[in-house]
Amino acid sequence: MSNKDEAGPSKKPNEQNHPPRSDSTEREEVAPSPSSVLESIRANLTHLFSRLSVHQEPPAGVIPNLTFDGFLQHWKDHGFKKIITLVGAGISTSAGIPDFRTPGTGLYDNLKKYDLPHPTDIFELDYFLDNPKPFFSLAKELYPGHFTPTPTHYFIRLLNDKGLLVRHYTQNIDSLERIAGIPEEKMVEAHGTFHTNHCLECTTLYSKEWMKDKLFTDTLPLCDHCGGIVKPDIVFFGENMPESFYNMPTEDFKDCDLLFIMGTSLEVYPFASLVGYAEPSCLRVLINRNVVGKFTSPVNKRDISYVGDCDDAVWKIAEALGWTAELQALIKKETGQFEKQKTKSVSLKPDSEKSKQTKDKNPK
Ligand SMILES: [Zn+2]
DSSP, X not given: OTTOSSSXXXXXXXXXGSOOOOHHHHHHHHSOOHHHHHHHHHHHXXXXXXXXXXXXXXXXXXXXXXXXXXXXXXXXXXXXSOEEEEEOGGGTGGGTOOOSSSTTTSTGGGGGGGOXXXXXXXXXXXXXXXXXXXXXXXXXXXXXXXSOOOHHHHHHHHHHHTXXXXXXXXXXXXXXXXXXXXXXXXXXETTEEEEEEEETTTOOEEEHHHHHHHHHXXXXXXXXXXXXXXXXXXXOTTSOOOHHHHXXXXXXXXXXXXXXXXXXXXXXXXXGGGGGGSOTTSEEXXXXXXXXXXXXXXXXXXXXXXXXXXXHHHHHHHHHHTOHHHHHHHHHHHHHHHHHHHHHHHHSHHHHHHGGGTXXXXXX
C-alpha cells in the first residue's frame, strides 16, 4: 500500500540495484577487512572531489535550460519519444479521492470509525485475516466507479494515444487509469487492483462484479468452493508486488528519454526506487505539491521540479505543445461516456457490465 515510509509492501526493496550476490561477496560484507574499508573510503572521496573540483568542466545538462519553461521549450523544439510516468495519490486528489496522509482529510485520519489499533492495520494481511470487515467497508467507499479521472489521467492517456507512452507505473488503487482508457498492458499497478480478486485459501479467481455484489450487499466475500475469504488483489503490507513491477523496468527504461514523476513525494519504497532506472540522458520531471529532496541536488543535470498541482502542470504542457483542444475533447468525450456508463450501470446493471468481464472466471 502506498503509505508506509520505511517498509513498502514488498520484501524485495531496491532489488534492481543489487544484483544477486555470491556467497563470498556476502561473507566479505559481513566482515570487511580494514584495507577494503579504507580502499572504499578512498574511492568514494576521489569520486566526491572529482565532482566538486572547480577546475573540472561541469558535464552538460540533458537540456540547456533545466527549468520547467526550458523543458516545455525543449519538448516543442525537439520532442520526446519514449515517456514513462510514475504516479502517486497526488494525481487523484482532484477527483475527490482522499490522499492517505494529508492531516484531517487523509484516508488514515478517516479510519477512526473502524477502531483499528493502528490505521495502517487496515492493509496488514494478518490483521485482515483476523478482522476483514474494516477493509471491506473501506473498499466499498473507494470502489471504482464512484470517481471520475482527472485531467492528469487523460493527459497520460493522450501520451499513449500519441504513441509516446512506454509504461505507466502507478501506486494508486483507484482504477482511474483504467477508467481513463490507459490500456492495461501499458500499466504496472504496483499496489494492485480491485479488478481481480482471489480466494486466499484455494486461489480461485473472482470477477470484479462478483466482489462488487458482495460489497454492496454488505456480505462478507467468502469463496463458493472452500469458504475461504476472497480478497481484492490489492497489495497488502505482507504481500509481494506484482511480478511486472520487477520484470518490466529494466527493458522499459532502456531508451526512455522523459520520465514524469507525478503526485508522489517518492517516500514509499520500493516504488520510489524506480527513478533510479532512468539513464543519465533521461530527463526527469517531478510534478508534485511538495519539493522532493533528491530533486534539488546542486550538481543536478537532468531533474526538473514543478511544485504545484498536477492538473495545472499538464494543462501548461498541453498549451505549450498545442494539445489543449485535443485534451479538452478527449476529456469531454470520455467523461461523457463515463457518466453514461454510470447511469447505465444503475439502470441495467448486471448484464451490460458482465460482457466486459469475459476474461474473469465466473465462479457460478
Ligand atoms: Zn477458495
